Amino acid sequence: MKPLPRSFYARDTVQVARDLLGKRLVRRSRTGLTSALIVETEAYLERTDPACHTFRGKTPRNAAMFAPPGHLYVYMIHARWCLNVVTAAEGIGDAVLIRAAEPRDGLPLMRDRRQREDDRELTRGPARLAEALDIDGKLNGYDLTLGRRLWLCDAPDDWADESLIATSPRIGISVNQQAPLRFFVVANRYVSGPQKLNRRP
DNA sequence: CTACCGATTGACT
DNA sequence: GTCAATCGGTAGA
Incomplete structure (x- = not known):
C-alpha cells in the first residue's frame, strides 16, 4: 500500500492518464478506510486544450x-x-480527471455515504466516486504522495494488458470534443458514460 | 451586487 | 432516450 512516488505523476499527462487505469485509490478518513481500482480517466492539457x-x-x-x-x-x-491528479510539472496546469473506479474496500461505508445499495451506483462517475470516498473541497491541493488521508498505489495487475484499455472522446465537454483523451477499461461494469462510447475502437 | 454557466446526476418517458 | 435540480466560480455592472 505504498503511495506512488512523485515521479509517477511527473510525466506526460496522457501517459499518466493511461497508466492510472488499474491503480488503487485509497482513502483513510475518520469513519474508516475505503478503496477502489481506477477504471476510467480523462486527460486535460493546459497548452492545447480549451x-x-x-x-x-x-x-x-x-x-x-x-x-x-x-x-x-x-x-x-x-x-x-x-x-x-496534477501531472507533468509544477506550474504547467495539466491534470487527469478520475471518472470511475471499481469498489474494493469499505463497501458498507461507501453505501452509507452514497445512500445507495447498488454497487454500480457507488463509484461509477466522477462525482459519485468523490462522494463514496468522502472527497470534497477540503482536500483540494492535498499531496497524494504522503500516504495519510488519500493516496494512490499499485494494485494486482488485472488490467496491465493493453488490449483491455481503450480510448474515446471525453464526456460532457462543449469544446475540443473530438480529442481522444478519455481512457477506460473495456467491458468493466463501473465505467461511466453512454454505451456507444465504451466499445473498443 | 446580479446573471450566467458547467469535466453531473438522478428521475422520468 | 430526455430533462431539470443544484450551487460555487466567474465575469461584468
Whole structure:
C-alpha cells in the first residue's frame, strides 16, 4: 500500500492518464478506510486544450492545478465534487480527471455515504466516486504522495494488458470534443458514460 | 451586487 | 432516450 512516488505523476499527462487505469485509490478518513481500482480517466492539457480549466490562465479555483505533480485538484460542477491528479510539472496546469473506479474496500461505508445499495451506483462517475470516498473541497491541493488521508498505489495487475484499455472522446465537454483523451477499461461494469462510447475502437 | 454557466446526476418517458 | 435540480466560480455592472 505504498503511495506512488512523485515521479509517477511527473510525466506526460496522457501517459499518466493511461497508466492510472488499474491503480488503487485509497482513502483513510475518520469513519474508516475505503478503496477502489481506477477504471476510467480523462486527460486535460493546459497548452492545447480549451476544455482544460487552466487553458485561460490561473484563477483562485484552478490554482491547485499548478502545484507540483502528485497533488490533488478538487473542483465543483453542478453542485458536486470531482477529483483530479496534477501531472507533468509544477506550474504547467495539466491534470487527469478520475471518472470511475471499481469498489474494493469499505463497501458498507461507501453505501452509507452514497445512500445507495447498488454497487454500480457507488463509484461509477466522477462525482459519485468523490462522494463514496468522502472527497470534497477540503482536500483540494492535498499531496497524494504522503500516504495519510488519500493516496494512490499499485494494485494486482488485472488490467496491465493493453488490449483491455481503450480510448474515446471525453464526456460532457462543449469544446475540443473530438480529442481522444478519455481512457477506460473495456467491458468493466463501473465505467461511466453512454454505451456507444465504451466499445473498443 | 446580479446573471450566467458547467469535466453531473438522478428521475422520468 | 430526455430533462431539470443544484450551487460555487466567474465575469461584468
